[in-house]
Ligand SMILES: CC(=O)SCCNC(=O)CCNC(=O)[C@H](O)C(C)(C)COP(=O)(O)OP(=O)(O)OC[C@H]1O[C@@H](n2cnc3c(N)ncnc32)[C@H](O)[C@@H]1OP(=O)(O)O
């Protein structure tokens with residue numbers, strides 16, 4: 001099996017992400033984590049860019065024990081001097097020299113002829129190689145470079161002493177099939193006595209950075225460049241964690257493996273996200289929050305029976321403790337009962353159908369169903385056992401409320417009330433529906449779950465004016481008004497029962513609901 005070298009440029013190209021700037025201390029901490037992860041070479045910065053860039057590369061070079069450290073330099077002697085000075089104390093120092101070779105870059109940016117560019121490559125790679133043994137050369141914008149000129153540029157660098165040839169897709173322009181041909185062409189035609197190692201360096205402008213990098217590996221590249229979480233200039237670079245996991249999962253196809261300790265992947269990704277301030281998208285491959293979450297009923301059922309039905313990557317592989325089956329409107333009964341068991345909620349088989357229906361109604365309105373939601377849903381469900389009315393809906397129009405109640409025969413009662421505010425109007429509507437003398441003693445609302453769409457529990461105390469008995473009742477819903485209406489209706493049901501069955505002792509919320 002071929003071992004692919006992993007070259008991480010999170011601290012150089014990754015820091016070119018608009019808005020990202022790592023402190024020297026952060027860079028050293030990241031480099032230590034990259035070494036723990038198993039990265040072969042860290043491009044620690046562009047030493048000529050600023051004193052801090054230089055200092056970070058110097059400190060990282062001194063701190064690494066097994067990982068190679070390189071610094072980027074233009075084909076400018078003073079840049080190479082700065083890079084050499086910064087990496088020279090590394091146990092395994094390298095230098096990375098680049099110059100653009102595409103017509104547009106040569107003519108408009110460098111204002112150099114192709115011959116001048118070739119002469120500069122020869123001079124600068126030789127200069128670097130006289131100072132540091134391992135030199136990498138990059139013909140910038142290689143994928144928009146004329147193939148024959150690209151071969152000349154690469155051959156010039158190899159003849160001048162470069163060991164590594166990096167073929168950057170600087171503007172994310174290439175495709176897997178085209179990039180494959182470029183690598184096959186160069187590998188077949190570059191002449192050297194020494195072993196030359198080729199690498200892809202891909203940007204994600206067309207969303208193909210990882211696919212292009214993998215295509216290059218398949219075509220014979222022995223090293224791959226990229227960043228953690230794919231951070232980098234514009235749309236970013238190829239995400240190294242995705243490449244490493246793709247090699248691992250599709251060993252059968254790539255016949256190549258990464259040196260990474262994959263169970264350090266999530267730790268590394270989290271650190272980069274925290275220090276860069278760039279959040280990891282939930283749906284990102286390998287390290288996104290949803291990478292091991294199964295939402296829909298058919299998937300959840302499959303995963304409960306055998307995780308491999310819908311999981312090609314085990315969460316443990318990349319350092320995640322376990323997968324998750326978040327409950328939502330697309331969940332099925334298997335996942336719902338699994339959650340009741342996980343939360344150790346006792347239930348009768350007969351409860352499952354009505355509880356599940358209630359859960360589905362809640363899930364239609366609330367995106368993230370949390371454990372607390374499930375507990376509140378099950379606790380509040382006892383209202384169905386009460387005789388009399390079941391709350392159906394509430395509509396508010398200004399200070400007027402229209403409530404709908406259903407009795408056990410399925411008959412619908414609508415009642416309207418007006419008040420000084422929404423709650424007052426709802427309670428007046430319920431008073432009318434029950435037509436009994438009730439005095440509201442206290443009313444309080446508590447958020448019982450997280451988020452702006454959290455469920456709230458309303459706790460109500462009322463006095464039955466006919467008997468003087470105090471009743472407590474509660475109601476839970478994601479809609480505070482509806483929760484209040486349910487609580488007040490529950491209290492009224494208790495009052496109605498007493499008026500029908502004779503005087504009761506004071507009834508607490510738990511007794512009542
Ligand atoms: C594709 C990539 O990611 S390349 C890496 C990008 N990274 C950076 O740019 C690092 C941060 N950069 C910097 O701090 C600065 O740009 C510096 C210190 C490198 C240079 O700053 P300045 O000397 O002020 O030049 P400036 O950035 O304005 O322009 C770049 C100059 O380098 C030249 N140049 C660009 N690339 C190369 C190269 N590979 N080899 C030689 N010259 C180059 C440009 O033609 C231009 O030259 P000019 O001044 O004669 O027109």
Ligand SMILES: CC(C)C(=O)C(=O)O
Nearest residue numbers: 098138140141168170
């Ligand atoms: C310097 C090179 C490797 C680069 O970052 C690019 O071309 O994107």
